[in-house]
Amino acid sequence: MPELPEVETVARQLGALAVGGWIERFEVFDPRLGIARPGSVAGRRIESMRRIGKQIAIELSAGERGSGKVWLAVHLRMTGRLLWRDAAGAGRELRRPSPLRARWRLDRGTMLFHDTRRFGTIRLLEGPPALMEGAIDPMDPGFTAQALEAMARGSAQAIKPWLLRQDRLAGMGNIYASEALHAARIHPARRAGSLTRGEARRLRAAIQDVLERAIAAGGTTFSDFQNARGDVGNYQHNLRVYDHAGEPCARCGGAIERIVQQQRATYYCPNCQRPVN
Ligand SMILES: [Zn+2]
DSSP states (O other): OOOHHHHHHHHHHHHHHHTTOBEEEEEEOOGGGOOSOGGGGTTOBEEEEEEETTEEEEEEOOOGGGOOOEEEEEEOTTTEEEEEEETTSOOOOOSSOOOEEEEEEETTEEEEEEESSOOOEEEEESSOOOOOTTOBOTTSTTOOHHHHHHHHTTOOSBHHHHHTOTTTBTTOOHHHHHHHHHHHTOOTTSBGGGOOHHHHHHHHHHHHHHHHHHHHTTOOOSSSOOOTTSOOOOGGGGOSSTTOTTSBOTTTOOBOEEEEETTEEEEEOTTTSOOOO
16 A cells, blocks of 8 residues: 655655656546536646545646636555656556556546555545545644644554554555664554653654664565556665564564564564563
């Protein structure tokens, strides 16, 4: 499943290609997408494209006949992919065939939404998509150690599943939660509310560091993530614990363990990440 770095990668790459382009046609091939007025998308210019949480927000200019600006909020979910074809139709092919659910024909190329499992969504909105109430983006400058401490205060939930709550850290996902906790040397079953100021500081720094390095590597590819150019990400080669059960910890040489927390796999080093409470 694409997580924050993969979505950021797609938004940046597509933005560089598509922003400034005029949409000549917007075609929806899958009625399950449920877009009420797809015809109202054509004739608008793409003004910006950016990641908000795990969604890609596409800002469109005001339409003809006085209708105001609109936004398309694309959520890739499990297997959604946005790909680009240039004006001559050239672009990378999918690594595996996948249904085409929607297509934007622009004056300078074509944007395609493929989605094997069809859990992805496209919403047509009158403003940019909002994060859940109380949530903060972990790449936001406002996400400080104090903010992390304040959000976690009083929570008896284990820190690993707590990090996945989209009403807390918007966009945080399973792979990077394990990686950040290992980098910060915090046991995944620690109560979120029990973090000390020093641990909150380490964890915040580790979260931003892991996400920044994953964005720089173009994201992580396991099965079929491809970015907007059809390339795969490379961060899987930098993962320290995720999917490394039984292998030696890069820090201490001890064996990485896999546990399940709230139905999700967690990887950690029992030696570097000691339980405290
Ligand atoms: Zn270790």
